[in-house]
Amino acid sequence: MAKKKLLGCSLNLIIILAIVFLALTVISFIGSSVGAMILGREPLSFLTVGTPEYHPAAEHPFLGLPITNTMFAAWISILVLFGLFFAATRKMRLIPKGLQNFVEMLVEAAADFIEDPAGKKHGRWFFPVCTTIFLFVVANAWISLIPGFETITVNGEPLLRNANTDLNVPAALAVVSFCFVEYWGFKAKGKSYLKTFFNFGPLGQAIKQIFTGKIKAGLSGLLSGVIAVFAGILEILSHLIRMVSFTFRLFGNMTAGMILVMIMLFLIPWVLPAIFYGLEAFFGFVQAMIFAGLTLGFACAAVMAEE
Amino acid sequence: MEVGAVKLLAAAIVMGLGTFGPGLGIGLLGWGAMNALGRNPEARGPIMTNMILAIAFAEAIAIYALVVAILLIFVA
Numbered sequence: 001m002a003k004k005k006l007l008g009c010s011l012n013l014i015i016i017l018a019i020v021f022l023a024l025t026v027i028s029f030i031g032s033s034v035g036a037m038i039l040g041r042e043p044l045s046f047l048t049v050g051t052p053e054y055h056p057a058a059e060h061p062f063l064g065l066p067i068t069n070t071m072f073a074a075w076i077s078i079l080v081l082f083g084l085f086f087a088a089t090r091k092m093r094l095i096p097k098g099l100q101n102f103v104e105m106l107v108e109a110a111a112d113f114i115e116d117p118a119g120k121k122h123g124r125w126f127f128p129v130c131t132t133i134f135l136f137v138v139a140n141a142w143i144s145l146i147p148g149f150e151t152i153t154v155n156g157e158p159l160l161r162n163a164n165t166d167l168n169v170p171a172a173l174a175v176v177s178f179c180f181v182e183y184w185g186f187k188a189k190g191k192s193y194l195k196t197f198f199n200f201g202p203l204g205q206a207i208k209q210i211f212t213g214k215i216k217a218g219l220s221g222l223l224s225g226v227i228a229v230f231a232g233i234l235e236i237l238s239h240l241i242r243m244v245s246f247t248f249r250l251f252g253n254m255t256a257g258m259i260l261v262m263i264m265l266f267l268i269p270w271v272l273p274a275i276f277y278g279l280e281a282f283f284g285f286v287q288a289m290i291f292a293g294l295t296l297g298f299a300c301a302a303v304m305a306e307e
Numbered sequence: 308m309e310v311g312a313v314k315l316l317a318a319a320i321v322m323g324l325g326t327f328g329p330g331l332g333i334g335l336l337g338w339g340a341m342n343a344l345g346r347n348p349e350a351r352g353p354i355m356t357n358m359i360l361a362i363a364f365a366e367a368i369a370i371y372a373l374v375v376a377i378l379l380i381f382v383a
Contacts, residue, residue, distance in 0.1 A: 054381040245367050252370030255377065290363040297360065 021271050028270035047269050052262035054255075057166045058157035069158055070166035073149075077139035077163065110134065113293075117300050122188070126299050129180050133173055134292035140164045141254065141284025145277065164254035164287075167247065174246035177295040178239065185302035193302070199232035200225075242298065246291065253287045314383060318376040325372025332365040 009017075029035045031044035033051075057068040088103035096104050110131045115123035143149065144162035152159040163169045185193040195201065203225030210218035257280040264273040308316075340358040344351060 054377065248374055249363065249367040249370055252367075252374050256370070256373050259377070286359070286363075290360065293356075293360055294363070 025268060025271045028272075029268045032267065032269055034267050049266045049269055052259065052266050054259055054262075057161055060154060060157070060159070068166060069161045070163045070169065073144060073160045074140060074163035074169060076160070077136065077143050080143060081135055081139050107131075114296055118296065118303075122184075122300070122303050125184055125187070125303075126296055129176070130292045130296050130299075133177065133295060134288045137164060137173070137250065137288035137291055138285055140169070141288065142281060145281055145284075162254055162258060164250055164284075165258055167251050170247045170250035170254075171243075173250070173291065174243040177246060177291075177298075178243050181295065181298045181302050182239070184299050188303035189305075195232075196302075197232045197236050199228045202228045246294070250287055250291055253283055257283050314379050318379040321372050321376045321379065325375070326369045329365045329369035332368075333362050336361050336365065 028047055030039065031047040033043045033048055036043035057070040059066045059068050060072075061067065084099075085103060088099040092100060111123070111127060114127050114130055118126050140163040144160075149160055150158050150162075182193075185196075202221065206218050206221030206225040208218075209221055257276075261273060261276050261280055264276045336358055340354055343354050347354075
């Protein structure tokens with residue numbers, strides 16, 4: 001009977017590994033704080049994890065400036081991105097190999113993703129900002145998953161923390177996104193971009209129709225004209241609310257992921273948190289893509305010529 | 308009732324009621340996407356992209372509820 005293979009290992013090995021992992025999970029659950037409370041005994045000393053607490057980002061004042069630990073992490077992710085692209089673009093060849101090949105693959109994937117809805121001309125405008133937002137958010141999210149990242153402590157406070165969990169970073173990115181969308185709107189349409197907000201055109205036409213004698217068409221046009229004005233004012237509100245929703249979407253997802261991993265580590269310290277760790281990695285990527293993709297979507301809506 | 312107990316209860320109610328709508332919304336989006344995918348499997352790329360985008364919008368509402376719950380438990 002030939003040995004069946006699953007994932008490159010024999011089936012017996014997989015079964016043994018599954019049993020070992022299950023046993024570790026159960027042991028850690030029974031031995032940790034929660035299991036001990038259920039059974040009414042003391043938790044095992046090597047399995048106690050501190051109760052999960054959520055603090056806003058801790059500050060390490062430097063020369064009187066409140067520098068938070070998320071700021072350090074953001075600087076580190078900037079350095080990592082800079083180093084990656086610097087290393088990839090030294091000694092560039094026409095036929096890329098190695099790191100340059102990998103980075104070119106990323107850039108090409110991003111360019112395809114952006115030029116698909118935007119077209120070639122507008123795609124060139126949107127590419128730098130959207131790709132930078134994506135890379136920055138993804139670097140922040142994934143660097144904070146490196147083991148040992150949040151455990152370096154200075155004076156009892158962590159030195160580094162996921163930059164996306166600080167409310168300021170998503171807020172800053174949202175303001176940048178809003179400013180650039182409006183800028184692209186003005187760049188594509190000039191002053192008539194303001195017509196999306198202050199839409200007095202249909203109302204003016206309806207009033208002209210009333211005065212030139214077409215009463216029935218003019219009156220119905222009057223109603224739709226007033227509605228168009230209100231819709232324009234709601235557009236202003238919708239553009240401003242986008243900043244709020246961008247901020248809380250990214251902040252909430254990243255903070256919720258961080259708290260989830262903390263709580264899982266508290267409940268079942270062994271084996272099981274790896275699943276949530278993987279989920280956190282996936283969510284970091286998805287949220288980055290959503291931030292950049294929504295910026296792209298709003299930008300496309302802003303530059304699209306009215307048909 | 309003590310303040311601490313009411314805060315915990317309020318956080319639980321916020322999450323319970325707040326994720327009801329977005330859960331339903333995401334399910335409807337998935338239903339529409341599966342329908343579209345079944346009718347036209349070749350359009351897989353745009354369908355999936357737009358579905359993920361729309362799910363992000365719906366999920367943001369649930370995240371607002373989560374932020375309120377976090378505020379209630381840890382900050383208030």
